[in-house]
Amino acid sequence: MTIVIHTIQGVRRVMNQMRTAGKTIGYVPTMGYLHEGHLALVEQAKREADIVIMSIFVNPAQFGPNEDFDEYPRDLDRDAALAKEHKVDYIFAPTVEEMYPTEQTIHIIPGAIAKKMCGASRPTHFDGVLKVILKLFNIVQPDYAYFGLKDAQQVAIIETFVHDFNIDVAIRRVSIVREEDGLAKSSRNVNLTEEERQKAPKIYEILREGRARLARGTRLEEVQAYIEEALVKETGGVVDYVSILHYPSLTEPRLGEEMIIACAVQFSKTRLIDNVIVGEDM
Amino acid sequence: MTIVIHTIQGVRRVMNQMRTAGKTIGYVPTMGYLHEGHLALVEQAKREADIVIMSIFVNPAQFGPNEDFDEYPRDLDRDAALAKEHKVDYIFAPTVEEMYPTEQTIHIIPGAIAKKMCGASRPTHFDGVLKVILKLFNIVQPDYAYFGLKDAQQVAIIETFVHDFNIDVAIRRVSIVREEDGLAKSSRNVNLTEEERQKAPKIYEILREGRARLARGTRLEEVQAYIEEALVKETGGVVDYVSILHYPSLTEPRLGEEMIIACAVQFSKTRLIDNVIVGEDM
Known part of the structure; x- marks a missing residue:
């Protein structure tokens, strides 16, 4: 009860x-x-x-x-x-x-x-x-x-x-719970248009690709630029921010310590956020 | 123990x-x-x-x-x-x-x-x-x-x-606990010079006189001016503030509701505060 x-x-x-x-x-x-x-x-x-x-x-x-x-x-x-x-x-x-x-x-x-x-x-x-x-x-x-x-x-x-x-x-x-297609579960997802909903899973795909590039040794600034560009191109939303920071202090990232790659994307009626922790299972 | x-x-x-x-x-x-x-x-x-x-x-x-x-x-x-x-x-x-x-x-x-x-x-x-x-x-x-x-x-x-x-x-x-001579007990009293210590009880005397004048119907501004002047003259300290306010909201006083008359006086090495609540036993 x-x-x-x-x-x-x-x-x-x-x-x-x-x-x-x-x-x-x-x-x-x-x-x-x-x-x-x-x-x-x-x-x-x-x-x-x-x-x-x-x-x-x-x-x-x-x-x-x-x-x-x-x-x-x-x-x-x-x-x-x-x-x-x-x-x-x-x-x-x-x-x-x-x-x-x-x-x-x-x-x-x-x-x-x-x-x-x-x-x-x-x-x-x-x-x-x-x-x-x-x-x-x-x-x-x-x-x-x-x-x-x-x-x-x-x-x-x-x-x-x-x-x-x-x-x-x-x-x-x-941990974040995701839809089958990778979109992070959110109460705000219902405010996406049908087209936006189809593209939104790209956010997670791009964050993971960013994480993989970091793991391969690509420079932080390049990874950040890649993510920003890919989000604009593939989600159709407006990128509010892409941040790569030490977690949980949210200060400058330090090699070998936990990091977060996080972003926010504004769609027509709602704004979505997502992130991946570097070090997590990839 | x-x-x-x-x-x-x-x-x-x-x-x-x-x-x-x-x-x-x-x-x-x-x-x-x-x-x-x-x-x-x-x-x-x-x-x-x-x-x-x-x-x-x-x-x-x-x-x-x-x-x-x-x-x-x-x-x-x-x-x-x-x-x-x-x-x-x-x-x-x-x-x-x-x-x-x-x-x-x-x-x-x-x-x-x-x-x-x-x-x-x-x-x-x-x-x-x-x-x-x-x-x-x-x-x-x-x-x-x-x-x-x-x-x-x-x-x-x-x-x-x-x-x-x-x-x-x-x-x-x-409630405030006071010395025999009316000075409010404070850990800072030890930092008064001997002369300051002798004059400091005037603070309470003046606040009470202010409260009595209020009770007799003297206008707030006049009471405030009296207290400021008397504190300067009789304590030898520098007056930081004299406030007459509604208590405990510390907004403008309202007739018939609880008020506070409060002051701070700066002496050579320490700053003392004191107050009386209007409505309290006078």
């Missing part, structure tokens, strides 16, 4: 009961419109924790003024059914008013790590992510929290936040 | 044991060099919580570049003896390296509420306070935390922070 809770007080009460009973709590924060990527987070949470709680909240604070907050797909009934199928114990689905009853004037501002990649074109996005994540962590107080590596910069920033502020939650990274 | 713990891991372990045993935790954050003001926090914590933990940490993040971080008085042995006398169960006394092992690049920035009063002359002070408070709350995870009203702006900002970010700690305000 999956119980849907709409209030902060309700979540606190149930989570306190679970803690008192000695249960460990696994937490899967989402914006809903669930796909196999989210469900992979649930699967891992089910394996590691006694109780799994998922939040479904499209957080206005992490959308910029010209971004797709209104168009972001929502379907709580469908999400609740999927969550039930995957044995999620609790869903926390608050309203915006429940989460932000008053205007918040205290802001959490990440530094350089939030200026790279998505941060360059979404300057306040990660402020909004940290704002809601601190609130949600304080409401749920989980033992483990699960984040997908598709949002690799988000994972890196949240890991830094948790480390720097001694937040007592273990962050678990979960 | 008072046990002194120097590591984050050590505090976490003991606090987890206490929580598992069903004990409530009262927390008194301090920068040490304890005086009766701190001990009043301890007394209230002892009455309300099963276990009392005090932290002693002079937090560099809340001192500006030209402020008195180096001169701030420190004496852990004396503090531990006083804490023991007052039946504090645990002292958490970390080093700067334990609290800030790496440079922190994520900042917590309070808005307008931190620009008033002390925030005007100490522009990054409350960023540093919120940084260390979030860390300390996450390390200790107390049920109650005790703050003295001498730092009235700090109390107001921490209450806002806890409310806005759903931090699961009950904040307790504790």
Whole structure:
């Protein structure tokens, strides 16, 4: 049985009961419109924790003024059914008013790590992510929290936040789940036109080719140029960025250490992100 | 017996044991060099919580570049003896390296509420306070935390922070403790010259006279001008600010609601703050 809770007080009460009973709590924060990527987070949470709680909240604070907050797909009934199928114990689905009853004037501002990649074109996005994540962590107080590596910069920033502020939650990274044709699963994929959807899998193909070239010793700048050019030519989208950086610090890459090759491509109605970690199985 | 713990891991372990045993935790954050003001926090914590933990940490993040971080008085042995006398169960006394092992690049920035009063002359002070408070709350995870009203702006900002970010700690305000002659107890009082020490009690006298004039219906601007002038004339110090504001929002005062009359006075080697709440026993 999956119980849907709409209030902060309700979540606190149930989570306190679970803690008192000695249960460990696994937490899967989402914006809903669930796909196999989210469900992979649930699967891992089910394996590691006694109780799994998922939040479904499209957080206005992490959308910029010209971004797709209104168009972001929502379907709580469908999400609740999927969550039930995957044995999620609790869903926390608050309203915006429940989460932000008053205007918040205290802001959490990440530094350089939030200026790279998505941060360059979404300057306040990660402020909004940290704002809601601190609130949600304080409401749920989980033992483990699960984040997908598709949002690799988000994972890196949240890991830094948790480390720097001694937040007592273990962050678990979960690998990207992909469609058969390689496109990273995303709630935003439904906003692609049919033609865009056909070309979008090229993103992953090109990132992997870039990784292979790096492995063969091609210079970083050349690999970056290849990826940019190939994305424009083969996806028909507008390239927002291609970044090759050390992971998870998002500083200059260092030979022999973990790296990320990440990109964002803007299509007619939606913007997709994807990445590959260098060192991963190729 | 008072046990002194120097590591984050050590505090976490003991606090987890206490929580598992069903004990409530009262927390008194301090920068040490304890005086009766701190001990009043301890007394209230002892009455309300099963276990009392005090932290002693002079937090560099809340001192500006030209402020008195180096001169701030420190004496852990004396503090531990006083804490023991007052039946504090645990002292958490970390080093700067334990609290800030790496440079922190994520900042917590309070808005307008931190620009008033002390925030005007100490522009990054409350960023540093919120940084260390979030860390300390996450390390200790107390049920109650005790703050003295001498730092009235700090109390107001921490209450806002806890409310806005759903931090699961009950904040307790504790009244100012004063010397016989009315001077608010402060670790900084030892840095007054003998002459300054003799004049410093005038601060409280003048604030009370201001409050009495307000109660008699004197206009706000006139009361403010009286206080400024009297402070200069009678304390010999330099007035940093005199503020009359709604409390705890620190916005414009509203007739019939709680107000604060607060000031800061700079002496030769140290800067003192004091305040009275309008509505309090006069």
